Amino acid sequence: MASWRLVCVLAVWTSVLDLAQCCPETCSCLDKYTHQFADCAYKDLLLVPIGLPSNVITLSLSANKIKLLKAKSFINVTQVILLQVTSLWLAHNEIVTIERDTLALLIQLRNLDLSYNKIINFPWKDLANLTALQLLKMNNNEMINLPKDAFSTLKDLRSLRINNNKFTTIVQGTFSSLSSMSHLQIYNNPFTCSCSLEWLRDWITESKISVPEEDYIICKAPEHLQGALVTKMPKLNCKAPTVSITYQPNLDNTELYEDFMVVLNCETKGNPKPEVSWEVVNAGNQNFTFSLPSVVSAKSDSPINDKSTNGRFLVFQNGTIIIPRMSRKEDGNYSCSAVNDLGKADSTAKVVVAGEGEDGQDGEEVEGSVVTESIRGSTSKFEVCSEYSDRLPLGAEAVNISEDGNGKEPSR
Numbered sequence: 001m002a003s004w005r006l007v008c009v010l011a012v013w014t015s016v017l018d019l020a021q022c023c024p025e026t027c028s029c030l031d032k033y034t035h036q037f038a039d040c041a042y043k044d045l046l047l048v049p050i051g052l053p054s055n056v057i058t059l060s061l062s063a064n065k066i067k068l069l070k071a072k073s074f075i076n077v078t079q080v081i082l083l084q085v086t087s088l089w090l091a092h093n094e095i096v097t098i099e100r101d102t103l104a105l106l107i108q109l110r111n112l113d114l115s116y117n118k119i120i121n122f123p124w125k126d127l128a129n130l131t132a133l134q135l136l137k138m139n140n141n142e143m144i145n146l147p148k149d150a151f152s153t154l155k156d157l158r159s160l161r162i163n164n165n166k167f168t169t170i171v172q173g174t175f176s177s178l179s180s181m182s183h184l185q186i187y188n189n190p191f192t193c194s195c196s197l198e199w200l201r202d203w204i205t206e207s208k209i210s211v212p213e214e215d216y217i218i219c220k221a222p223e224h225l226q227g228a229l230v231t232k233m234p235k236l237n238c239k240a241p242t243v244s245i246t247y248q249p250n251l252d253n254t255e256l257y258e259d260f261m262v263v264l265n266c267e268t269k270g271n272p273k274p275e276v277s278w279e280v281v282n283a284g285n286q287n288f289t290f291s292l293p294s295v296v297s298a299k300s301d302s303p304i305n306d307k308s309t310n311g312r313f314l315v316f317q318n319g320t321i322i323i324p325r326m327s328r329k330e331d332g333n334y335s336c337s338a339v340n341d342l343g344k345a346d347s348t349a350k351v352v353v354a355g356e357g358e359d360g361q362d363g364e365e366v367e368g369s370v371v372t373e374s375i376r377g378s379t380s381k382f383e384v385c386s387e388y389s390d391r392l393p394l395g396a397e398a399v400n401i402s403e404d405g406n407g408k409e410p411s412r
């Protein structure tokens with residue numbers, strides 16, 4: 001371990017006494033036009049050295065053994081921040097952890113090289129403050145998650161290197177704020193070529209940004225696409241999920257009494273096949289969730305829910321839920337939701353035994369009725385398309401409600 005004896009030079013310039021300019025002993029500091037270049041590369045440093053000149057512009061700490069960047073790393077002992085640093089070279093260290101707010105202080109940074117380290121969790125929020133960044137090298141690390149807004153403030157960023165990490169996906173829109181970008185390296189990441197990555201195939205092909213090493217931008221999963229180029233990924237015909245609930249009996253004009261049997265069918269569409277679940281919220285705020293199996297076994301007519309609930313609800317793998325004997329306890333909202341790579345959709349049937357509360361017959365939520373309603377997404381409005389027929393007897397054919405009218409926008 002090196003000792004941190006400081007070598008300070010008192011600079012006297014004409015009649016002005018300049019600030020004491022120091023340089024950690026292990027570094028060499030060059031003064032060019034009063035701008036300091038501090039070269040601390042190849043020194044086996046374990047931490048950012050203290051005593052760096054406060055007017056350092058370029059700081060090279062490459063090829064050391066730094067494991068941790070602490071929040072105070074770039075603040076000198078008198079609390080003066082290395083505010084003027086425009087280039088920070090930290091490649092080929094052993095950095096695992098970068099504490100929050102460490103980088104955010106360096107608001108003049110134009111060039112940041114963190115490549116060839118061991119970063120898993122990067123403090124992405126810090127990047128938002130580095131609005132002057134032009135070059136960002138984060139390649140050859142072990143990062144897994146890339147938030148969609150990671151680069152959203154970096155209007156001047158020209159070159160971004162995130163290749164050789166462990167990103168399995170990149171969310172559409174991740175690069176859309178990078179209006180100055182001309183060079184993007186994303187190769188050698190273990191991409192999952194599912195619906196949510198399909199945009200990247202087209203984006204790489206159409207973008208004016210240079211995206212080198214296309215031959216190494218490869219699908220790692222799913223198995224049948226393993227090794228395929230992302231740019232050659234087949235069209236997946238992805239469709240956001242839709243949900244519709246049909247039910248019997250038709251209760252729009254029929255009151256629902258205790259001991260009636262009610263059948264609700266949840267029909268879903270979407271590609272890939274959505275994961276479907278029923279959520280029942282009773283009047284007593286009891287909450288039951290039943291997830292349907294994704295693979296339907298050929299001949300199984302038995303309910304999938306266990307004994308604790310199947311006296312009250314029978315949930316079948318085909319999406320049907322049967323309430324064998326209605327009672328006040330079964331009053332509630334029966335919501336079916338479907339989720340796939342492209343988003344989520346849900347639909348709710350409200351099931352209420354007649355004779356509760358006010359006897360209002362004109363409102364939408366008629367007593368003793370089933371009302372289905374779709375939960376709205378923020379942008380799209382869903383219509384509940386209904387076909388009501390008059391007073392069908394119990395067990396009559398299911399009435400088709402809200403068919404396809406409730407597809408949600410994909411959540412991007």
Ligand SMILES: *[C@@H]1O[C@H](CO)[C@@H](O)[C@H](O)[C@H]1NC(C)=O
Nearest residue numbers: 022051052054076077078080
């Ligand atoms: C910290 O910065 C101040 C102000 O520029 C400077 O006077 C002081 O010498 C620096 N301290 C060290 C230890 O580098």
Ligand SMILES: *[C@@H]1O[C@H](CO)[C@@H](O)[C@H](O)[C@H]1NC(C)=O
Nearest residue numbers: 101102103104105126128129
């Ligand atoms: C980074 O920017 C945010 C939002 O502008 C600000 O609240 C925060 O204090 C900044 N962080 C630092 C360390 O300057």
Ligand SMILES: *[C@@H]1O[C@H](CO)[C@@H](O)[C@H](O)[C@H]1NC(C)=O
Nearest residue numbers: 281282283284331332333350
């Ligand atoms: C059912 O949903 C409606 C709104 O959609 C809500 O007002 C009502 O409280 C819910 N009922 C229960 C039992 O949670």
Ligand SMILES: *[C@@H]1O[C@H](CO)[C@@H](O)[C@H](O)[C@H]1NC(C)=O
Nearest residue numbers: 279280281285286287288289
């Ligand atoms: C019901 O439970 C699920 C999972 O525990 C939860 O996500 C959901 O918010 C709950 N719903 C209500 C209305 O309490």
Ligand SMILES: *[C@@H]1O[C@H](CO)[C@@H](O)[C@H](O)[C@H]1NC(C)=O
Nearest residue numbers: 265300301302316318319320
């Ligand atoms: C789903 O399966 C159950 C049990 O086999 C059956 O009663 C019900 O009619 C089926 N629903 C549909 C929509 O086929």
Ligand SMILES: *[C@@H]1O[C@H](CO)[C@@H](O)[C@H](O)[C@H]1NC(C)=O
Nearest residue numbers: 246265397398399400401403
């Ligand atoms: C619901 O409507 C769709 C489209 O019109 C139709 O294909 C489907 O068979 C209907 N389902 C029932 C249960 O009537």
